[in-house]
Amino acid sequence: MSSPSPSLLSAQLHPGRALGFFVLGASLHDILTRVKAEPQRFPKIDVYMDSKDPVHGKIHVGLPANGLRLAFDGPEQRLRLIEILDFTKNHVFLKPANDKERDLVRPPSSSPTADATPGPTFRHIYQRFLGPTYGGEFIKSSGNEGNYVLSYPGVAFVFVMKASDYSPQKDVVSLLPSSAIPASMAVFSGESWAQARKTMWTEILPSVKTFAPLAKGKDVCPDEVSLVKIHGGGKLQLFRKWTNNSFWIFLGETTPQQIVAELGPPDSIYRKNDQRMYIHKLRGQSNTMPRPNEKDLRQDDTTESDQSSHLASDEYDSNEEAVEEDIANVSTECFYNYFYLGFDVLVSTPVQPSELPPSQVGNPNLPEPLVKSSSPNRLVATKLILHGNVPGSYPFNRHRRCRWEIPYLTGDNIINSETPFEETEEKLREAWRSPTKQRGMALNRGWGESPGSSIEMLGGWEEQASKKGGGVGSDNTTTTLFGFPGTAFEVLKNGYVSAVTVF
Structure with missing residues (x-):
């Protein structure tokens, strides 16, 4: 028929x-x-x-x-x-x-x-x-x-x-x-x-x-964030398109209320589940940065769900009223999903952010949060996942493309979201004084469980993708994960970065 x-x-x-x-x-x-x-x-x-x-x-x-x-x-x-x-x-x-x-x-x-x-x-x-x-x-x-x-x-x-x-x-x-x-x-x-x-x-x-x-009565989309500068030490500077304005997110300090005040309410909220995902911890690595062992790999904050049409599920709240109510009553770890801005924010109890790169220690141009809270039970932003929305990658069209730069990496070219990872990795090893080139960790987006990965997909994404034939570039489901202090890069087979987790 x-x-x-x-x-x-x-x-x-x-x-x-x-x-x-x-x-x-x-x-x-x-x-x-x-x-x-x-x-x-x-x-x-x-x-x-x-x-x-x-x-x-x-x-x-x-x-x-x-x-x-x-x-x-x-x-x-x-x-x-x-x-x-x-x-x-x-x-x-x-x-x-x-x-x-x-x-x-x-x-x-x-x-x-x-x-x-x-x-x-x-x-x-x-x-x-x-x-x-x-x-x-x-x-x-x-x-x-x-x-x-x-x-x-x-x-x-x-x-x-x-x-x-x-x-x-x-x-x-x-x-x-x-x-x-x-x-x-x-x-x-x-x-x-x-x-x-x-x-x-x-x-x-x-x-x-x-x-x-x-423009009839309601904004068709939130104000864009055109660029995120990753300064290290959990300090991120977000720039708005068509203006000279920027604002800072300090991991371990910036509150959910401050995030919503700057970015508006998220498109959906994902509540963390004990068994459904793992946080990928790369903190505390030595400057030689060997391949992390299994004890260092815990709960990765990769939010996988077919959100190309941003449909609600048991884990996601995409109803506007429900999201606004959750923002007012958030009391547990969760993700703020900003699909139309290109990134996700993990909100959890405070975690000490990663160390500053050696070249940034004592840099007077890096600001500090105006007010620091010592309460261990408060909720703050602890991670950002910046999505590249690269055509051919497994999660293509789940988020808008988010562009980023790493200003502390010096050289003739700016290291950013369009830089091949081979060049980015070389500059990162120089900045962190690591002579040893690390091995990447395989991460397969198409399997329910990847034996070579510490990252488990959220339920539903794999089944939906298989029913749809995987979408554009369905054969390019395997990426390689590389970790440096404060950042984890998902790298595609063609050498470009699909996503960056900043912590």
Whole structure:
């Protein structure tokens, strides 16, 4: 029995900003979570990336049943380009003010549900949509054919044209017949397609919160944390996007109330269970840092659950009222899960944070908490798990990507979330004066229990992943765990870091 065909996708076009709810600057996690929540509307999702370097190269999300392709940059995973590749599978309009404006890319006689309409004509675009513009750009492809790109601010149309028909002396009206139908359309940030190509993948895009159609009564997402600086000694500095503001989390001192005041309520709360997970303790290692033995490995704080749609379970509270009540009455160890910020916070009774790296001892630029409490029963933040959301990794799309830096590691390059771990490890050994290269510990995300790992998955994630076929990169479930004072790195086979635990 064949699956039902999706209904025709209708989307409002905002040149330079959005196509429907696909807003330029939105995170890969936000977009995938949204489309996965509507399987009838988006029955097929394809994710493409360079498996050898998924954190620098482009990430493409194809929606073939809807005729769309979305392109994200690798480091920040922000939506940079929206392409319509098949006009017969969608209905795009400028604004839903009246019926006359709803036929933006379809002839007026077309039915909104008709599948045979090939798309807009040049006359329709030129006369009824965007009006006159500068001459287009001809890009030769192969043989005697090429693409003629007709650009407007924030949107461009691609027409297939023979090279012999193009002449730079002809204007656009002379080059394109009124019945010409574009092969595709692109939505981007910039004055023209030629200008946008130079800065598309690196420019700072505005917050999606500034996009008026989405800002209706309630914030669509919390204020972003764009970067976490790991200073050692349990000191973390969190920077907010689009501002110069930052705030500090002091492990062993910062309270749940302070976390909520800065970050807002968590997306869900996970209550720790005695038998279901282990905390990975790497404290107290000598400077030589040999491979930790089993006595040093206890309860790892890796929160595994299929939260791509952020569904509630017996262990997780994702109901907003329940979460707010739990925040007010939290009295036991638990995780604050910030899926849309890209990290989890372990709240527990105070534990002495790791030591400062030798180069940071006595650094006057490192602040101390304003108030220190000596109560042994109070609850404080004791660990942070920063998630990389690397395409191809086992927990892909459970959290938004969280970028981080380690400022105390000196050198020509900044050591951060995009640095291959081989380079990061070398700098860490130098900083901690450890001449011996340690052995990694195997961690398998696809097995219920991994004999080579001290980390046990939370129930439900393995079963759900196996039913779904593992998702993107299901064959890349094995990572290697490397521990240094104050940090534990999960490293993928391609050498990039999937997650960092700071304690």
